[in-house]
Amino acid sequence: MIEVVPFYHLLVKTIFAEVGDDNPEAVISTTVVAYALSSIFIGLAFLLLGWLRLGKLIEFFPRHILVGCIGGVGVFLIETGLEVSGRLQAEDGFQWNIKTLRYFLQSWHMVALWLLPFTFAVLLRFITHQFHHPLIFPTYFMFIPIVFYIITAGILRIDLAKLRADGWVFDIGRAAEAPFYRFYTYIDFRQTSFKALVATIPTQLALTFFGILHVPLNVPALGISVGEDNVDTDRELIGHGISNLAAGVFFSGPNYITYVNSLLFYRVGGGSRLSGLMLAAGTIVILMAGPASIGYLPVMIVGALIFVLGIDLVKEALWDTIGRVNHWEYFTICIIIIVMTLWDFVVGILAGIILACLFFVVQNSRRKTVRAIFDGSIARSTVRRHPTQRRFLDVVGTQTQILKLQGFLFFGTINGVEQLIRRALDISAWHQHPMRFLIVDFSLVSGVDFSAAEAFTRIQRLLDAKGVVLIFCGVTPESDIGIALRSVGMWADQGVRLEVFAHLNSALEWTENEYIRGMYTSSLAIGKTLGHAYLATAGALSMPGQQREPAFVLDEQFENSPRQQHIHEAARTAMNHLPSIDMVSLPPESVPHLAAEAQVQPAQKSGAQRDPTKQPLLLLLATFREYAEPELDATYFAHLVGYFERVPLPQGQTLWQAGDEPDGLYVIESGILKAKYDFVQENFDLSESMLAGTIAGELTFLSKQKRNTVVHAETECVLWRLDGESLSRLEKEQPDVFSTFFKILLRVTGDEQHSLMSYLVSRLT
Template sequence: MDTLRSKGWVFDAPSSSNPWYHFYTLYDFAAVDWSAFLDTIPAMFALTFFGVLHVPINVPALGISTGEDNLNVDRELIAHGVTNALSGCVGSIQNYLVYTNSLLFIDSGGNSRLAGVMLAAATAGILVVGPVIVGFIPVMVVGALIFLLGIELMQEALVDTWGKLHRHEYLTVVIIVATMGAWDFVVGIFVGIILACFSFVVQTSRKSAIRATFSGKITGSTVRRPPIQQRFLKEAGQQTLIIKLGGYLFFGTIVSVENTMRGLIEEEAFNRRPIRFLTLDFSRVYGIDFSAAEAFTRINRILRQRNVQMTISGLDVEGDVGRSLQNVGLFEPMSGVEIFEDLNSALEFCENDYLKVFYSHREALLNGKNKTSTFLEVPMAQGQSHLGDAVVSSPRQQYLQQAARTTLHENEVAVMAPAAWSAMRQPLPLLLQTFQGLTTRNEDFWFRVCRYFVRESYAAGNILYHEGDAPKGFYLLESGMLRAEYELPQGRYFEIIVAGRPCGELPFFSETRRTATVKAEQDCVSWCLTVEKWQALRNEEPEIARELLTVSLKLTTERMDSITSYVLTTAA
């Protein structure tokens, strides 16, 4: 053996006759240089950081190489933390998962818990025997082992991934391999992390943060409004633009969002399609950085120069995204940004402002005051101007005025009819208003059904019925406002039911369970057709009952169209 050691075929044996525990006998607290100890603290933090970092890198890589699917990085981190703490307490070295050694051990058959226990026992035996065993290991065996591991790793990194990775990903692997070969394994890891971050930024920036855009003409709120209002809002809704954002907004993705919004208010684009409300839906945004939050303040300032109202929906003000936007001053009163919990509320806000123009024209038409003025000013509270343009003849104002005039003139009978109905007793005017445009029958026909409806009053906060209840009535709302809340496995949404609209028609006439919980938002007066009265109507006036069923199906069709449009928009 001495000849082999002298010729370099076998490693030299350490010249020591001390027992394996001799190391612990040398330790003396009195001999510790505490200033030198403090100097090593940065190195300790570096080792700790690397000890934490290597687990989520090496463990999944080892799992991929061995085909192991039962991976739990949290469990591995806890195991490394506990073992490193115990190792430090007994003065041993850092516990570290060496990818190459682990792969060699598993490929050699050590792929079971028993193999791990046997390896631990052998390691303990070597500890007791001492370093003298090194003097019996051939150098060529260690060299061959290093070459074998290196060749296998090069094949796995450069050959097996050829054609499976994108070009920039493969280039990243080549750079990491070259860095590890030229400098060090740790340097290669850090270079790989930097390249991965750069690649993430580039790839994410290429994907637009804008999930979808919709016009208010296509997407409206779920508020149940009279048909004439719905027709006007469908035309006026062209001035509402809904932009749905998604993902994590940062300096890489916000650029395209800002450019898109700047393009909307450029002179040519704005004249071609003037917008009044820009609704940004944040329901799919899960994070935002400071630069992106600042960009929204710039966007708002640019929009205000064109008198475009920015509204934000689907935002939790107390959440991370909400606080980030609040920190840059986007929610300050002077910014004029309106915040809503969901898209439905934001759309309702826009529609209510549009209806101010509509009712101004309607009042003028009824009073005959629109003969001397081409355009009507919208009555606004002092200091408040969601709809007001600086110039009354602006393209947006002209379009709204024209939409209101067209809708009112096309439905002049519907506008003038309520004045004629004022002399009638309820619920006949309410029936005629609710069924307007859905039936050709006149007031003489519907007068016969009035005695079957019962007048009921509800104070604000009272519940008419709960989800799952058996239907006991069909309601026509004379005054006030109702709120229908739907709880579905896919989520929840609500409808606002205004005066002059029906409620609960589908479950009542189909004899199915209630699908929503309805409560009074304000003090309400309604006319109710009970189950008993409905049975009597079917027996005594079958023609009216059939017509009522037909009208209820048409009402349900209108509701389904509105809800389907809204649901598809929120799902985009």
């Protein structure tokens, strides 16, 4: 409780100023009542903190700050050991200056006073390093006074008065004659000045604030020292509140956990309820005996005890942490110890907190905020598209840049992100890698501060000047990140050119659709040719939301635009790979032959009388031709017509549920199917859109496994189904056609799985 002595001095000075020094009875009585009030104030503060469960706040305190506090207490104990052993009577206490050094080196007698207990402490440390029995510590200190009196009184014949005069034994003077209860005789409410008590309130509050620091700091620090991790700080606060209220009722000063005494208690085998009761009983006996027994206690035993604890704590803070903490944390520990030693305990804690905050900013600023960078040719959505569209997107997708961020974005990290985007928009980089869309993925971002949110407004203006659309994904309006961005006007409904999606898949799908819309609605001849590439419905490559206004429109003037020229080249690449299929070249005799052949099949369904030059022949050609060998022409696919059955599917209707037995594979003529994958992780969402010109359900159908998705019609659909019975007939009736078609299906399945894995890799990276 030595730390509160300055506050007690201030209380007494305030009372003296109000009462005056001509009425000592009033001064003493008011002082005692003021001490009792300080205990009550601290007790109420402890109870309130524990009741509100605010002790958990200390869990946010960095451990190296607590370790620094331990080291500071250790240095303070070494100073106290020197003061006690050397009988330093200076008003300012121990000071780190030349004057104090000269005092402790003034004579061999003075050196012996503090060097002997220090030597005893070091010797004990060597002993306990080799032997770990809990009784070594108390036995050692019980042995010291016995040896001391054998040498001084038995051998050297030095009387007790001289030992006290020379500083070897404590000299308490007339205090030895006072009974333990004399303290209560000073209390007289008639002499108490309530005006003086009111004047002490500011000091009482300061003492309360200082007092409540000890439990949240010392309890976890003690837990570290004794290896106890399950520390309930709230319970300790409530216990301290009750004990301080009881102390106030009995006119005693405030109390809180004394780190040094508690650590000593644990290290000699204490910690159980029985040992606690024994300690309380021993304390009561000493209280009843009064202070007279102190007059026979050698000073060196107290000095050695203080030195032992001080050395232990300094070692724990400065030596045991080497290699266990980083350089910045070790530097913080040293600064805390130095500030606590040269200035004040609380100032040292504040210095540690400031340094911890500073180093936190520096260290986190160096951390990698950008987790990964992809472009749209690598990171693809889960939408199943026609091979022609997919080939076009493989080339043009490099104009989509995906920036996957992580961690907490604040003023120390956002500058790196901004500089990265500025470099990407540099003229030289722009000509090599032009950009149309920038997707910023916030799914791994834990938070955004005001400075980082403001930086995105600058980034948006910079991108807008270049005609680049900024897209946010992995964020919702109600999330903390969404609220931070909305507060600075960074949202799609706040007048900025910005798109926001909940998932990366949705953002990728939107950009892919925009590329295709931009090409289809352009005046470029290559775009119109690509848009009217063969497919089942109206001879065009259909896509979601085709009627919506595209994000950009191309024109013929693309020579001076790297982005326009790149898209034109991507369209040309896609067209160059289109297989040339002339339906006129289909042998005339094959059509009636196939129709007649289909008509006589007993198990043939509604497609028996279909004209093979219409559906589903065009659909089969559009869907499977690019996966077939070059020598296969329309005649081959005409052999498959009679085995497919037309299945209309209204909007919203479920095609199959997860766990269903596969009833066939489906070729999509028009509309959109939506598949949803179910995972154990509830927060992991994965859906797949299947457009016209693609197939659905082929993997589970071919492997004869239960369905692993839920599929429904997002729009009104027209499907063509190949069921198990029809596939078996094809294998039996036309084995060569079946074998070739099975290989084609495996190629389609592999291509679709590759696209799905591309998205999963980009999401999970």
